[in-house]
């Protein structure tokens with residue numbers, strides 16, 4: 001397995017991408033997720049905040065925004 005942000009669940013709470021509570025860009029699943037990191041997807045602002053705080057405390061804060069894992073040409 002490659003260590004790439006391709007698993008389609010929230011890395012914080014495990015909510016599956018596609019779930020109605022997942023936050024999508026502009027509210028539309030076809031636009032992709034609203035939140036993610038280089039570790040994977042994040043379902044909500046709350047999980048995003050929790051994730052970044054955890055990373056910061058662990059001394060592993062992200063320096064730059066991760067590339068959009070769903071970006072396609």
Ligand SMILES: [Zn+2]
Pocket residue numbers: 010011012013014015042043044047
């Ligand atoms: Zn979550």
